[in-house]
Amino acid sequence: MDILLQKVALPSDQDASGRNLGAEEIAAVAEAIRSGTLTSTKGRFVKTLEERFAARLGVKHAFACASGSAAVHCAVAAIDPEPGDEIVTTPITDMGALAPILYQGAIPVFADVDPRTCNVTAATIAAALSERTKAIIVTHLFGNPCAMEEIVALAAERNIPLIEDCAQAFGATHHGRHVGTLGRIGTFSLQQGKHITTGEGGLVVTDDDALARRMYLFINKAWGYGDPKPDHYFLALNYRMSELCGAVAVAQLEKLDAVVARRIELAGRLTEQLSDVLGVSVPYVAPRAVHTYWKYCIRVNPAIVPEGVGGIARLLREYDIFTAPRYIQKPAFMCEIFQKRRTFGKSEFPFVLARPEALDYRLERFPGTVEALEHILVIPWNDRLSERDVQYIGEAIRASVAVLRGER
Ligand SMILES: *Cc1c(COP(=O)(O)O)cnc(C)c1O
Numbered sequence: 001m002d003i004l005l006q007k008v009a010l011p012s013d014q015d016a017s018g019r020n021l022g023a024e025e026i027a028a029v030a031e032a033i034r035s036g037t038l039t040s041t042k043g044r045f046v047k048t049l050e051e052r053f054a055a056r057l058g059v060k061h062a063f064a065c066a067s068g069s070a071a072v073h074c075a076v077a078a079i080d081p082e083p084g085d086e087i088v089t090t091p092i093t094d095m096g097a098l099a100p101i102l103y104q105g106a107i108p109v110f111a112d113v114d115p116r117t118c119n120v121t122a123a124t125i126a127a128a129l130s131e132r133t134k135a136i137i138v139t140h141l142f143g144n145p146c147a148m149e150e151i152v153a154l155a156a157e158r159n160i161p162l163i164e165d166c167a168q169a170f171g172a173t174h175h176g177r178h179v180g181t182l183g184r185i186g187t188f189s190l191q192q193g194k195h196i197t198t199g200e201g202g203l204v205v206t207d208d209d210a211l212a213r214r215m216y217l218f219i220n221k222a223w224g225y226g227d228p229k230p231d232h233y234f235l236a237l238n239y240r241m242s243e244l245c246g247a248v249a250v251a252q253l254e255k256l257d258a259v260v261a262r263r264i265e266l267a268g269r270l271t272e273q274l275s276d277v278l279g280v281s282v283p284y285v286a287p288r289a290v291h292t293y294w295k296y297c298i299r300v301n302p303a304i305v306p307e308g309v310g311g312i313a314r315l316l317r318e319y320d321i322f323t324a325p326r327y328i329q330k331p332a333f334m335c336e337i338f339q340k341r342r343t344f345g346k347s348e349f350p351f352v353l354a355r356p357e358a359l360d361y362r363l364e365r366f367p368g369t370v371e372a373l374e375h376i377l378v379i380p381w382n383d384r385l386s387e388r389d390v391q392y393i394g395e396a397i398r399a400s401v402a403v404l405r406g407e408r
Contacts, residue, residue: 004399007320008392011384013193018382020255021197021248028247038243040064041225045246052253053203057178057186061212062205064241064249065219068167068189069096071202073103074239075163075185076135078206078214081106084353085134090120091331091369093139096189097165098332102343106134107354110333112365115372116284117141118297118327122150124368130355135161140169140179142378143195143263143292144285148174148182155183163187167202168294170195171260175288180205185215190245195259195294196252198245262383263293266390270296270379273394277401279304296379297327298397306404309377315400321393324378331369333361 011018032038032045040046046064054062065071081087083105089098091110101108111124118141125136136155138146155162162183166172170188172179180186185208188194190201206212217224222236241249271282281299285291302308309325316323332338338361341348351359363370379393402408 003388003392003395004319008389010321010380010389010393011382012380013197013382018384019197020259020384021252024251024254025248028251029244032243032247035243040240040243040246041220043243043246045243045250046241049241049246049249049253050203052250054205056253056256057181057205059181059186059205060207060209061215062203063212063216063219064246065202065204065239066241067096067200068094068165068187068191068194068202069100070219070237070239071167071187071189071204072097072137072163072165073100073237074204074215074218075137075187076100076104076106077218077236078185078211079135079161079163080214081134083350084132086130086132086354086358087135087137088125088128088133089137090139090141091333091366092118092141092328092372093165093332094167095332095335095337097137097139097167099337101137102337102350105350105353107132107350107358108333108338109133109358110331110361110366112368113372114147115368115375116299117144117146118372118376119144119146120151121147122154125151126154129158129160130358132355132358133158133160135163136183137163137165138183139165139167140172142283142297143169143172143294144283145169145172145174145179145289145291147286148179152182161185167191167194169292170256170294171290171292173290181207184208185211190249190252195263195292196249196256198241198248198252201241201245201249259383260292263381264290266383266385266387267291267293267296267381269387269390270394273391274298274397277398278405279401280397293381296381298377298379299375300377301375304405305401309375311404312377312397312400315403316396319392319396321396322380325376326373327376327378328373331361331363331366331373
């Protein structure tokens with residue numbers, strides 16, 4: 001029987017159908033509530049989460065915080081750029097990875113991406129470096145590690161701290177090492193739609209004691225808890241995770257290995273199924289890299305598939321498969337924050353401090369980014385998909401391509 005004849009309701013990571021929240025999380029939250037201690041400054045859950053996350057990654061320090069955006073903010077604040085200093089980053093990422101740079105008075109300078117992976121590379125980063133570069137932030141997009149060997153070498157050679165945004169890349173490894181541990185700081189998100197979740201939440205990791213100290217303080221209004229003469233040492237916020245989220249996170253962390261294994265296994269199935277679909281490219285994963293599939297992203301060649309990603313997305317909707325053509329629609333620098341410099345009142349701070357070249361957002365400077373966004377179709381992915389669901393997705397893509405090519 002044609003698998004497409006009967007519509008399938010796919011599990012969603014926005015509700016219980018696609019999340020693995022259950023008895024363990026409920027028990028942990030109940031315990032937190034019964035304890036009467038909901039702040040991490042006094043409770044046990046967030047501390048346990050931090051210890052276990054650090055141990056899992058084999059790093060000296062991990063701190064929980066309020067969100068993935070807060071995690072990036074902690075990383076940038078730890079680097080402590082001067083106003084107008086530059087941080088090289090990617091135009092294909094979540095705004096939560098960019099806004100913190102501006103909040104710290106620094107200028108995001110965009111490196112182009114490799115259209116095969118949508119990730120920045122050593123070559124594109126090198127082209128964006130200047131005298132004023134204070135840090136590099138890479139995003140391992142969709143869970144696929146950046147080409148870190150060259151990027152780590154470049155950062156070391158230029159003595160520029162490297163931050164890895166791993167919000168989409170729990171469990172991903174590069175040459176056998178966890179992403180988030182290859183640079184100076186790794187950041188993670190526990191937002192509703194990530195590999196594991198507390199609704200909102202984040203984590204930072206580092207081996208560097210001084211950066212760890214600054215990130216800890218930044219999460220805690222820079223108050224020196226436990227110091228002989230504590231003070232508020234510098235400008236910082238309350239970015240703490242509550243014990244309620246900490247309790248959920250401790251339970252979720254126990255499930256992470258299974259989540260990652262399942263996502264990889266299911267992705268392998270779809271990759272196999274799509275391997276002979278003309279005009280559709282499956283995710284490129286570099287040798288010795290492990291992609292953990294936050295999303296499954298295909299590339300569509302519009303010369304072979306008329307109407308390209310837009311056409312496929314439209315036809316997939318008829319199968320109740322809701323995809324994101326172009327992922328973020330446009331490069332991040334095309335958003336009003338950057339185009340209209342909407343930051344602090346009318347000041348246009350910190351853009352007013354920038355070199356003109358750092359604000360050159362002409363699209364012809366970003367051919368890889370433009371090409372990538374034109375051709376990608378992001379398929380919702382989670383570990384609650386069944387084998388049959390995956391087969392359904394694969395068949396629906398195959399059928400949509402056939403329709404667009406006039407073969408059906
Ligand atoms: C989700 C995400 C963030 C922001 O995390 P929040 O928890 O939503 O603040 C940052 N960077 C990337 C790459 C993300 O996917």
